Amino acid sequence: MADASDRWELRFLLVSLVGVLILAFFSQAVLRSFISRETIHLQAAKATAQVESLKQSLGYIDWQKPLYPGDLAAIDYDMRKFLTGAEQLRIWSKNGVILYSTDRSEVETVHPVKGNLARAVKGETLSLLEASPNFPTQLVVWVPFTWRGLLIGAMEIHYDGKPLVDTLAHIDRLVMVTHFGGMLVLWAALWFLAHSMAQRLRRQNRDLLKLQEDLKDALRAREATLSGALAALAEAVEAKDDYVGGHVNRVAEYALLVADELGLKGEERDEVFFAAVLHDIGKIAIPDAILAKPGPLTEDEWEVMKTHSARGEAIVRQIPGLQNVARIIRHHHERYGGGGYPDGISGEAIPLGSRIVAAVDAFDAMTTDRVYRKARPVKEALEELRREAGRQFDPRVVEALERGILGRGAVGERVDLQPWPHAVYGD
Numbered sequence: 001m002a003d004a005s006d007r008w009e010l011r012f013l014l015v016s017l018v019g020v021l022i023l024a025f026f027s028q029a030v031l032r033s034f035i036s037r038e039t040i041h042l043q044a045a046k047a048t049a050q051v052e053s054l055k056q057s058l059g060y061i062d063w064q065k066p067l068y069p070g071d072l073a074a075i076d077y078d079m080r081k082f083l084t085g086a087e088q089l090r091i092w093s094k095n096g097v098i099l100y101s102t103d104r105s106e107v108e109t110v111h112p113v114k115g116n117l118a119r120a121v122k123g124e125t126l127s128l129l130e131a132s133p134n135f136p137t138q139l140v141v142w143v144p145f146t147w148r149g150l151l152i153g154a155m156e157i158h159y160d161g162k163p164l165v166d167t168l169a170h171i172d173r174l175v176m177v178t179h180f181g182g183m184l185v186l187w188a189a190l191w192f193l194a195h196s197m198a199q200r201l202r203r204q205n206r207d208l209l210k211l212q213e214d215l216k217d218a219l220r221a222r223e224a225t226l227s228g229a230l231a232a233l234a235e236a237v238e239a240k241d242d243y244v245g246g247h248v249n250r251v252a253e254y255a256l257l258v259a260d261e262l263g264l265k266g267e268e269r270d271e272v273f274f275a276a277v278l279h280d281i282g283k284i285a286i287p288d289a290i291l292a293k294p295g296p297l298t299e300d301e302w303e304v305m306k307t308h309s310a311r312g313e314a315i316v317r318q319i320p321g322l323q324n325v326a327r328i329i330r331h332h333h334e335r336y337g338g339g340g341y342p343d344g345i346s347g348e349a350i351p352l353g354s355r356i357v358a359a360v361d362a363f364d365a366m367t368t369d370r371v372y373r374k375a376r377p378v379k380e381a382l383e384e385l386r387r388e389a390g391r392q393f394d395p396r397v398v399e400a401l402e403r404g405i406l407g408r409g410a411v412g413e414r415v416d417l418q419p420w421p422h423a424v425y426g427d
Contacts, residue, residue, distance in 0.1 A: 258272075271324050281315055307342075385398045385402070
């Protein structure tokens, strides 16, 4: 049990670690994207604010006319003044003409209005990181350009993106360390919780195993007590009639023989055995004058004798756990074809244990010496049982008894039997 618990704990340790790492990886990617996007937007907002200041300072320029060199120089000055950190500036018309550029060769050149330019001249503010031949990484901001309340084009500002990239890298490392560290702390907490639960389960398993052993010991003690009580009851019957004592021993063994042939197991087999041991216990209540009478019984005496099965049931029913045994005892003198006592039931309505005891009881009676006759040979007794099969006895039980008896090589007048107590709870 401990090995299984250890394997479960190790499996949880590995699976949870992999799960936490996967979760950390994907959540880190999402968090990195969010921080990068928000940082760029923050820088873009800052650039937009600078552009607003620049646009106000350029209000004196007539953008509907070509710019003079003096205008270009003034814009250069204002750009350096207001656009802190800007590397390049272009001012576009709505038609794709570059009205101003820090690269003078671009001024008055015409370009297709598409992509980011098309979006900006329609009034959209954009910001993105991109590479160019002059700058490995740039922050490019596109801002709609209005003059005297009219949207006349767009401003394209290029910033050196390296400081921003460095900042993002620093933030990314910081977030990665704290994020993965937090995830590992969470995993450690989960592992500690799982470990504590595993320890608790181990203790509970040990307690349950001990309780199971205690229950088994108690059950064995109860079984021993019950067996002792049954033996005492059987001895009480022997004290009434010496014949019955040996009869009880043999009937119990024959009953187990049939039960095994029929494939009965466990509690059902034990109940048949106990019923065989106690089937005549009701004779304790029968007067000695009737029980020990050497000759035939009168009709009244026979009616008294027939009460022993019901009396036996009443006695055994008082023993806890033997209610089924008591029922078997009550019906062990019923006839398979009907007409038996005490209830006159027939066929499958008779408990199987009762049908077994009835057959083996009759077999032992025929193969045992009585004061008024000698024992009959085993073969003759089996033939008598076969003749009565279907009328007095269950044919299936008779066949099982015959298989068991012949399996022991019994062809004469006796069957080799062992003392019955060894068979109690044999399975």
